[in-house]
Amino acid sequence: MKRNLMMLFGLLLIVSLLAACGAPAPGPAAPAADAPAAAADAPSEGIGNLPRNETLIADILTGRVGSADDFNNWVGWKWRDRGMQNLANEPLWSVDFATGEIINGLAAGDPVYNDDFTQVTIPLREGVLWDDGEPFTAEDVVFTVELLMAHTGFGDNSFFVENVASVSAPDDHTVVFDLNISNSRFHTRFLDRWGATWIMPKHIWESVEDPVTFKFNPFVGTGPYKLHSFDPSGFWTIWEKRSDWQNSPTGMMFGEPKPRYIIFQYFANEGAKILAQLTHQADVVNVSSDGLQAVLAQSDSSRAYQLNWPYVVNNDPAQTGISFNTARAPYDNRDVRWALLLAIDIGEYMGMAVDGTGALSPVHIPSLSNYPDDFIKPMIPWLEEFTLDLGNGETFQPFDPDASQRIVQYAQSRGYSVPEDPAEQARLFGHGWYKYAPDVAEKLLINNGFSRNNNGRWLLPDGSPWQIRCLTGTQLATDMGARNCVAAVQQWRNFGIDAEVYSSEAAASLQATGDYDVSSAWPAQEPWGAGPDLYRVLNHFNSEYMKPLGETNSGHNSRWSSPEMDDVIEQLRLTDPTDHDATVAVGIEGLKIAVTELPGIPTFGYVGFIAWDQTYWTNWPGSENPYTQPYTHWGPFKYMTPFLEPAQ
Numbered sequence: 001m002k003r004n005l006m007m008l009f010g011l012l013l014i015v016s017l018l019a020a021c022g023a024p025a026p027g028p029a030a031p032a033a034d035a036p037a038a039a040a041d042a043p044s045e046g047i048g049n050l051p052r053n054e055t056l057i058a059d060i061l062t063g064r065v066g067s068a069d070d071f072n073n074w075v076g077w078k079w080r081d082r083g084m085q086n087l088a089n090e091p092l093w094s095v096d097f098a099t100g101e102i103i104n105g106l107a108a109g110d111p112v113y114n115d116d117f118t119q120v121t122i123p124l125r126e127g128v129l130w131d132d133g134e135p136f137t138a139e140d141v142v143f144t145v146e147l148l149m150a151h152t153g154f155g156d157n158s159f160f161v162e163n164v165a166s167v168s169a170p171d172d173h174t175v176v177f178d179l180n181i182s183n184s185r186f187h188t189r190f191l192d193r194w195g196a197t198w199i200m201p202k203h204i205w206e207s208v209e210d211p212v213t214f215k216f217n218p219f220v221g222t223g224p225y226k227l228h229s230f231d232p233s234g235f236w237t238i239w240e241k242r243s244d245w246q247n248s249p250t251g252m253m254f255g256e257p258k259p260r261y262i263i264f265q266y267f268a269n270e271g272a273k274i275l276a277q278l279t280h281q282a283d284v285v286n287v288s289s290d291g292l293q294a295v296l297a298q299s300d301s302s303r304a305y306q307l308n309w310p311y312v313v314n315n316d317p318a319q320t321g322i323s324f325n326t327a328r329a330p331y332d333n334r335d336v337r338w339a340l341l342l343a344i345d346i347g348e349y350m351g352m353a354v355d356g357t358g359a360l361s362p363v364h365i366p367s368l369s370n371y372p373d374d375f376i377k378p379m380i381p382w383l384e385e386f387t388l389d390l391g392n393g394e395t396f397q398p399f400d401p402d403a404s405q406r407i408v409q410y411a412q413s414r415g416y417s418v419p420e421d422p423a424e425q426a427r428l429f430g431h432g433w434y435k436y437a438p439d440v441a442e443k444l445l446i447n448n449g450f451s452r453n454n455n456g457r458w459l460l461p462d463g464s465p466w467q468i469r470c471l472t473g474t475q476l477a478t479d480m481g482a483r484n485c486v487a488a489v490q491q492w493r494n495f496g497i498d499a500e501v502y503s504s505e506a507a508a509s510l511q512a513t514g515d516y517d518v519s520s521a522w523p524a525q526e527p528w529g530a531g532p533d534l535y536r537v538l539n540h541f542n543s544e545y546m547k548p549l550g551e552t553n554s555g556h557n558s559r560w561s562s563p564e565m566d567d568v569i570e571q572l573r574l575t576d577p578t579d580h581d582a583t584v585a586v587g588i589e590g591l592k593i594a595v596t597e598l599p600g601i602p603t604f605g606y607v608g609f610i611a612w613d614q615t616y617w618t619n620w621p622g623s624e625n626p627y628t629q630p631y632t633h634w635g636p637f638k639y640m641t642p643f644l645e646p647a648q
Contacts, residue, residue, distance in 0.1 A: 050238075050261050050263075051260070051261075052616065053616055053646060054259060054260035054261060054646075055259060055260065055261040055262070055263060055616075056259040056261070056262045056263070056283050056284075056616070056617055056641075056644070057262075057263045057265055057276075057281060057282050057283050057284075058262070058263070058264055058265070058282070058283060058284040058285075058632040058633075059264070059265055059266070059267055059273055059282060059284065059285045059286055060079070060081060060082050060237075060264040060265065060266050060633070061081050061286055061475070061479070061631075061633040062079055062081055062082075062473060062475070062479075062508075062633075063079075063266060063473050063474040063475050063479075063505060064233075064234045064235060064266040064474065064505060065079040065082055065230075065234030065235075065237070065266070066079070066234060066505045066506060067079075067234075068230055068231060068232050068233065068234040068237075069215055069217050069230075069232060070215045070216075070217065071084060071215060071216040071217050071218070071219035071227075072212075072213075072214055072215055072216045073085075073089075073198060073216075074148065074154050074155065074156065074198070074200070074211075075153060075154060075155065075212055075213075076155065076508070076509060076512060076552060077508035077509060077512070079234075080195075081264075081633035081634075082237045082264045083225065083227075083237050083239045083262065083264050084219055084221070085192070085194075085198075085634075085635045086632065086633060086634060086635055086636075086637040086638060087223055087224070087225035087239045087262060087637065087638050087641075088131070088219055088221035088223040088225050088226060088227065088239060089198055089219075089221040089222070089223050089635075090105040090106050090128075090221065090222040090223050090248060090249045090250065090638075091105050091106065091190060091191070091192035091196045091197075091198060091199075091635065092104075092105055092106045092107040092122065092187075092190035092191070092196075092199070093105055093107055093187075093190060093191045093192065094191070094192045094193075094635050094636050094639075095191060095192065095193045095528045095529050095530050095636075096530075096628055096629050096636045096639070097315060097316060097317050097369075097528075097529030097530065097629050097634075098315055098621065098626040098627075098628055098629040098630065099626070099627075099628065099629075100369070100529070100530045100531075101530065102191070102530060103253070103636065103639065104125065104249070104253075105125070105192075105249045106124060106125055106128060106136065106199060106222060106249060107122055107123065107124060107125065107190075108123040108124055108125045108126070108173070109123050111186075111187040113184060116182050117179070117182040117183055117184040117186075117573070117574070118178065118179045118181070118182050119176065119177065119178050119179065120176075120177050120179070120186055120187055121174060121175070121176050121177075122141075122174070122175045122176075122177075122187065122190075123173065123174060124136075124137075124138055124141070124172075124173040124174065124175065125173070125249055125252070126173050127247060127252070128222050128247060128248065128249060128252075129222070129244060129247035129248075130201050130203075130220055130221070130222055131220055131221055131222070131223075131226040131242055131248075132201075132220050133244070134201065134203050135172075136199075136201075136222050137169070137172040137173070138169035138170075138171065138172055138173060138174055138175045139169055139172070139202055140199050140200065140201060140202045141167070141169070141175045141199055142167050142168065142169045142175065143200065143202040143205065143206065144197070144198075144199050144200040144202075144205075145160055145164060145167045145177075145197075146167065147200065147205065147211060148160050148197070149161050149164065151211060151212050153212035153552075154211075154212065155552065155554055156189070156197050156554075157554070158544060158545050158554040159189060159545070159554065160189075162180065162181070162544055163179055163180055163181065163183055163186055164177055164178075164179060164180065165178045165179060165180045166178045181573070182573060182574055183573045184572075184573055184574065184575060184576060184577055185533070185535040185539070185572065185573060185577065188528075188533075188535060188536060191528065192635045193526065193527075193528045193529065193536065193635075194318070194526065194634065194635070199222075201220050204216075204220060222248055222249065223248055223249075223250060223638055224241060224242055224245045224248040224250040224251050224257050224638055224641065225239040225240060225241055225242060225257070225262060225638070226239065226240055226242050227239060227240075228240040228261065234266065235265070235266045236263055236264065236265045236266065237263070237264045238261060238262070238263050238264075239261065239262045239263075239264075240260065240261055241256075241257050241259065241260050241261070245257060250638045250639060250641070250642070251642075253639070254639055254642040254643070255642040256642060257638070257641035257642050257644075258617075258641060258642065258643075258644045258645065258646060259617070259641060259644065262641075264632075265282065267282075267285075269477065270287055270288060270291045270477040270478055273285040273286075273287055273291070273478075274287065274291055274294055274295055277295055277299065277302060277611055277613050278295070278298055278299055280301070280613055280615045280616065282613065283612065283613050283615075283616060283617055284610060284611070284612055284613075284632050285610070285611050286475075286478050286479075286608065286609065286610055286633075287477075287478050287609050287610075287611060288355075288477045288478050288483075288609055289312075289354060289355035289357060289609055290355070291477065291478070291609065291611075292304055292311055292312075292609040292610075292611055295611040296311075296611070299611075299613070301613055301614050301615045302611050302612065302613050302614070303611070303612050303614060303620070303622065304609075304610065304611060304612075304622075305608065305610055305622055305623055305630050306622070306623045307622065307623070307624065308417075309416050309417060310357040310411075310416070310428070310607075311357075311609070312354075312357050312358075312607040312608055312609055313607065313608030313609075313610060313630050313631070314357075314358075314359065314368065314428070314605070314607055315368055315369065315626075315629075316366075316368075316529075316605065316606040316607070316608060316629075316631075317365075317366050317368065317369065317371075317526050317527050317528070317529035317605075317606075318366065318480075318522060318526040318605070318606035319361055319364060319365055319366045319522060319523065319524060319526060319602050319605055319606070320358075320480045320481065320483075320484055320520075320522060320523075320602075320603055320604055320605070320606050321484055321522065321523040321600055321601045321602045321603040321604075322340075322470070322484055322485075322488050322518060322519070322520065322523060322600055322601040322603070323511075323518070323519050323520070323521040323522070323523050323556075323557050323558045323599065323600040324337050324340075324517075324518055324558055324560075324598075324599060324600060325514055325516055325517050325518070325519070325557075325558065325559060326558050326559055326560040326599055327514055327548075327549050327559040328514070328517055328549070330448070330450075330460065330461070331517060331518065333448060334596075334597055334598060335444045335445075335447065335448050336444070336445065336448060337598045337599070337601075338388060338398070338441075338444060338598055339440075339441040339442075339444040339445050340441070340488075340492065340601070341398075341434055341441075341598065341601050342398060342434065342435065342436070342437040342438065342440050342441040342444075343438050343441045343491060343492060343494075343495040343497075344434075344436065344488065344491045344601075345436040345491060345494075346360065346403055346406060346407075346433050346434070346436065346603070347406030347407060347409070347410055347436075348487075348490075348491065349487040349488070349491055349603065350406075350407050350410065350487075350603075350604060351410045352483075352486065352487040352490060353480075353483040353484060353486065353487040353603070353604070354480070354483060354604065354607055355414070356407050356410040356411045356414065356416075357411075357607050358407075358429075358603075358604030358605055358606075358607045359404075359427070359428060359429055359430040359604060359605045360403060360404055360407065360429060360430030360431075360432070360433040360603065360604055361376065361430055361431075361433075361602050361603075361604070361605060362376070362383055362399060362403075362430075362431075362432055362433050362434060362595070362602065363375065363376060363379060363383075363591045363594070363595055363602060364523055364524035364537060364591060364594045364595070364600070364602050365524070365526075365527055365534065365537060365591070365602075366526075366527075366605030366606070367430040367431060367605055368605055369529065370531070370532060371527070372426070372431055374532045374584050374587075375532075375534075375584065375587060375588055375591060376431050377431060378584075378588065379588060379591065379592070380399075380401060380431065380432065382592060383399040383401075383432070383595070384397065384399055384401065385397070386398070386399055386595065386596070388440070388444070390440065390443050390444065390447070391443070391447045394443075396437065396440050398434045398435055398437065398440075399432060399433075399434060399435070400432055400433060400434055400435045401431070401432040402432065403430075403432050403433035403434065403435070404425070404426065404429040404430045404431065404432060404433065405429075407429045407430075408425055408429055411429075430604070430605075433603075438495055441495065445458070448461065449461030450466070451463075452496060453465075456496050457496050457497070457498060458495075458496050458497050458498075465498055466497050466498060467497075467498045467499070467500075468489070468492060468497055468498070468499040468500070468517060468518055469499075469500055469501075469502040469516070469517060469518070470485035470488055470489050470499065470500070470501050470502060470518045470519065470520060471485075471502045471504065471507055471510060471511065471516040471517075471518065471519040471520065472484075472485040472501060472502070472503055472504075472507055472519065472520040473503065473504070473505070473507045473508075473520075474503050474504070474505055474507075476501070476503055478609070479520075480606050480607065481519075481520030481521065481522075482501070482503070482520060484520045484603055485501045485519075485520040486501055488518075488601075489501050502516075507519070507520075511557040512552045512553055512557065513549070513550055513551065513552055513553070514549040514550065514553065514557075514559060515549075515550075519557065521557045521558075521600075522600070523558075523599065523600025523601055523602045524537050524538075524540070524541075524556065524594060524599075524600065524602070525537050525539075525540040525556060526606075531577075532580055532583050532584045532587065533572075533577050533583055533587070534572075534583075534586075534587035534590060534591070535569075535572045535573075535577075537587075537590070538565065538568060538569055538572065538587070538590040538594075539569050539572075540555050540556040541555060541556050541558075541560060541561050541562075541565045541569070541594070541599070542555055542561065542565075542566060542569050543555075543561035543562075543563075543565075543566050546559050546561050547559075556599070558599035558600055560597065560599035562593065562597060564593050565590060565593050565594075568586060568589050568590040568593065569590075571586045571589075572586050572587075572590075608630070608631060610630065610631070614647060615647060616646065616647050617644045617645065617646065617647060618644070618645045618646075618647050619643055619644055619645040620644070621640060621643075627643060628640050628643070
């Protein structure tokens with residue numbers, strides 16, 4: 001096996017060298033310190049005049065930016081992880097999933113509700129300045145919400161129109177919302193968990209003629225970094241530490257960020273990422289399992305999140321999987337969705353997707369932190385009794401409590417050192433999943449008018465070939481969504497469906513408008529990663545947010561909703577979020593509905609194969625010192641920057 005691994009490492013290095021020839025370089029020469037942000041004409045070689053020992057270089061997780069000059073995050077996907085959410089923007093609150101803490105950003109403390117949850121008062125942090133020197137005040141919050149409510153083109157329009165009767169600012173650092181309906185979770189719209197309502201600088205937006213098409217270039221935020229420059233082709237974006245960083249919430253709470261410049265760089269493929277790290281031109285890269293092993297084998301200065309196998313970041317509360325467009329046939333049929341799940345051999349699937357390193361979850365939240373004890377393990381008796389109707393009096397119980405052992409066996413077959421303790425195995429691999437039952441899948445499809453041709457390939461009820469294109473982004477080797485698409489497509493091909501991966505830089509926009517059949521979007525909105533509240537997970541299935549095909553959807557990309565789920569969402573709105581038992585009980589009812597209707601297939605909790613190079617920067621938040629979440633693409637990355645240390 002060692003010989004095979006060395007051959008793999010050598011091959012990856014060769015691929016890296018070849019890929020690097022066409023890979024864009026990190027950034028342009030630095031302009032004068034007081035020069036405005038601007039786009040360079042084209043990617044330049046190296047990092048120009050930026051001092052390497054003051055510059056941190058990270059790959060952009062979601063790929064090359066498709067609209068490089070557009071920073072209007074309030075309208076559709078704008079590649080916010082290129083530095084907008086993680087360096088330049090401060091939300092009211094953030095969740096740090098590594099510590100489970102809620103961090104006050106622009107807010108000075110917790111929201112205060114009245115007794116029936118129809119009014120909420122939010123205190124704001126004093127002394128904050130926008131990066132252009134203007135003060136941040138409550139008027140910015142009032143203006144933002146009123147503007148979002150005035151234009152249906154904004155993604156948050158439906159939520160605020162439904163919830164807000166009025167918003168006011170009794171003083172510069174207090175905002176009061178009067179609500180149309182009781183909603184104990186209203187404030188969570190401003191709680192950043194890879195997506196929240198950001199606050200607009202009123203002094204810029206109030207003079208904009210058409211705010212929906214406004215590009216907000218350059219981006220102006222209250223974070224510790226400001227926009228330096230960007231490549232108009234979307235290959236890189238550079239951010240510079242503000243000279244007045246102490247006027248940002250990050251600076252006030254944690255001190256001065258250490259890197260002067262931070263570059264978010266697109267690499268053409270995994271080989272280019274690996275070469276960049278091996279030559280110390282990328283401090284942080286997201287790679288595949290094999291790619292991470294290749295880096296660690298060839299670099300004495302690189303490390304992973306965990307110092308030993310499985311090496312991965314395994315505390316990310318995103319639940320990955322497959323989403324169906326339930327507004328399109330045949331994916332509007334629950335039997336079809338269940339048939340596609342039962343056609344998956346999860347052992348093979350996990351081996352192909354993430355080399356067996358993820359924790360399975362049979363429900364639409366990940367198997368980590370408090371979620372197994374609060375939700376998954378209490379639901380196992382229900383899951384074991386859950387039954388599918390196959391017609392003609394025949395039924396089938398799909399849950400397999402021992403499914404995780406298939407992942408254990410795979411890992412052992414790879415020669416990995418798997419712990420023997422059952423509790424530790426459950427932590428690493430989950431608490432069960434679903435049976436591989438292609439015969440049952442076949443019955444479900446035949447009962448719904450599907451058939452096979454003479455070659456055993458599946459035909460739709462109208463007799464045409466069944467073709468599935470699994471929509472995903474462009475990072476096929478390293479993105480967890482793409483890894484799900486790759487694995488699912490192979491399983492469905494084995495089952496006789498003409499399936500293929502459809503990779504597009506416009507994947508997020510196509511999902512939002514419903515221009516797809518099956519996608520790698522998470523099967524449910526990920527939870528916050530702190531506490532038992534599943535409101536964020538379930539509320540995205542709210543029927544109020546579902547739009548017709550062709551319009552940008554405000555709810556979950558599956559476009560699935562139901563009266564039963566609406567009732568659960570309403571119950572959560574009326575439940576005190578500090579009442580643990582009541583919150584868990586309502587959450588479990590919502591998860592049961594999601595499992596039964598299956599708008600998407602939950603597979604494994606997000607695992608991050610990240611490699612940190614310690615040549616220029618040290619004190620990364622590894623598993624032995626998880627002082628904050630470990631990713632450069634999440635919002636709280638800015639809270640990591642004051643704790644990084646320049647290498648001696």
